[in-house]
Amino acid sequence: MGRVIAVAGKGGTGKTTTACLVTRYLAKSPHNPILAVDADPNSNLGETMGIDVTKTVGDIREDFMKDPQGLxxxxxxxxYLEMLMNQVLIERKEFDLLVMGRQEGTGCYCMVNNILNRFSEQLSKSYTYLVVDNEAGMEHLSRRTSGRVDMLLLITDYSLRGLRALKRIHDMLGGLKxxxxxxGMIVxxxxxxxxxAFMAEASAIGVPIIGIIPDDPMLLDFDMEKKSLMDLPDESPSVAAVNAMMDKIMPL
Ligand SMILES: Nc1ncnc2c1ncn2[C@@H]1O[C@H](COP(=O)(O)OP(=O)(O)OP(=O)(O)O)[C@@H](O)[C@H]1O
Ligand SMILES: [Mg+2]
Structure with missing residues (x-):
């Protein structure tokens, strides 16, 4: 199974941006093939990558459950479910993208979930790296996969309040499977x-700071122009910061 890199952190701190830039780094490295996974029910990783996502794993499950006998x-x-999953997998030259989508509604989805989980596990064996974007906590990730995370990137903004929120998320992770x-922490x-003051409070969490991403006006420009962050120039401050961090943490 590929190595799993996942992000966690308070809302709006830069999880999706970081997941996208980590995917960008890996996709341009010799570490291919890469699978980006959007495990945030409010999926928007595809958007940052300039990909129009029309169907999610959640949609397959809903469609299937409407008529489970209609094979x-x-x-x-x-x-049948495997065939549908293959349709949801978005393949690009440098990486693939799988969007998990919304959680199920009421009713028993166990059988379908088991099949989809098994397929996800199988799929993950085809990649060197999986980069997983998450909602603030990581509840979906813990429910849906084997739960192994090789590198968890804990994202916080540059504020003491942000750090305290990160500490709460960090404390909660222990309770998840x-x-x-x-x-590693990223500011x-x-x-x-x-x-x-920030350093003192950060060190109390006990996770090393492995990256500092500066404020990057190009992120806003690209968002406004609906451009993919995968196409940001190497010189852009956020890309340079993520690339330098990845150079340091990647096993050779
Ligand atoms: N280093 C940065 N410089 C400038 N803007 C940034 C930076 N990082 C993130 N942003 C901007 O902040 C906003 C939130 O970022 P992002 O979507 O990556 O956060 P998130 O943690 O994934 O949010 P959510 O919890 O809603 O999923 C975006 O508009 C993004 O462009
Ligand atoms: Mg996000």
Whole structure:
């Protein structure tokens, strides 16, 4: 199974941006093939990558449950769901994208979920790296996969309040069924030199700071122009910061 890199952190701190830029780094490295996974029910990783996502894994489940017996001729449930999953997988030259979408409504979805989970596990074996974008906590991730995370990137903005929120998320992770191997903190929209008060509060969390992403006006420009962050120039401050961080943390 590919190595899993996932992001967590308070809303709006830069999780999706970071997931996109980490995917960008890996896609341009010799570490291909890469699978980006959008596990945030309010999916928008595709948008940052300039990809128009029309169908999610959640949509497949909903469609299937409307008529569980309505299988195409000669197909069983497993084949059929696998075929639908393959349709949801978006393939690009440098990376693929899978969008999980919304959680199920009421009713028993266990059988479908089991099949979809097994397929996800199988799929993840085809990639060197999986980059998983999440909602603030990581509840979906912990419910849907084997729960192994090789590198968890804990994202915070440059504020003490942000750090406290991150600490709460960090404390909560222990209660989830996740097997987290390594953790690193990333501070976004921050000056290169973090002040003492911030450093003191950050060190109390006990996760090393592995990256500082400066405020990058190009992110706003690209958003406004509906351009993919995958196409940001290497010189853009956020890309340069993520690339430098990845150079340091990637096993050779
Ligand atoms: N380093 C940065 N410089 C400037 N703007 C940034 C930076 N990082 C993120 N942003 C902007 O902040 C907003 C929120 O970023 P992003 O969507 O990545 O956060 P998020 O943590 O994924 O949010 P959510 O919790 O809603 O999913 C976006 O408009 C993004 O462009
Ligand atoms: Mg996000």
């Amino acid at each position: 195409p001729q000669g197909m069983d449930k497993v084949n 996740l097997d987290i191997r390594e953790k 976004t929209r921050a000056p290169a030199q973090l002040n003492d």
